[in-house]
Amino acid sequence: MPADRRRFLAVLAGGLLLPVLAEAQAPGMSRPTAYQFSFAGLDGNDIRLADYAGKPILVVNTASLCGYTPQYAGLQQLWTRFHERGLMIVGVPSNDFGGQEPGGVAEIAATAHRHYGVGFPLAMKAEVKGPGAHPFYKWAALEKPLDPPRWNFHKYLIGRDGHIAAVFPTAIEPADARVIAAIVKELGGE
Secondary structure, three states, X not given: OHHHHHHXXXXXXXXXXXXXXXXXXXXXXXXXXXXXXXXXXXXOOEEEHHHHOOOOEEEEEEOOOOOOOOHHHHHHHHHHHHHHXXXXXXXXXXXXXXXXXOOOHHHHHHHHHHHOOOOOOEEOOOOOOOOOOOHHHHHHHHHOOOOOOOOOOOEEEEOOOOOEEEEEOOOOOOOOHHHHHHHHHHHOOO
């Protein structure tokens, strides 16, 4: 009887481990990257993250009527300073937190472009949390499950490898030394 039990356990263990080992050794299997996502642009053009493969991308959920809305100015400063070196910034307007992005395209554009001089691309308004979240944000929640957006102006820095290199919560300003250091690192140094 003990031999039968051992044989049964060996067969059971082998049956459970073989699929796991096969999956781990499957050629070409890799984790998805941010480059598989795109956003509908506020200007009508798609913002395809694949177009910026190999370059750092800062994705920020924004809102026009938030106490943190002045961060648009800091994001624009980052854009001005680092865009020529390869940094992409994508603003993703969202009404998910406090209903602070209630307007449409014209209102969002007026706040970002006219009030703050934003030159980086803005997406159409999108959900960034919950079951209706944009696919990028669902992916980000899997990449960094402890760092989801908890408010407007949450920042994900996508590294040159297409994975999240750093996360900066709302209260960390775009001009913060930690943000700049992470961007410089992803750009390959100052």
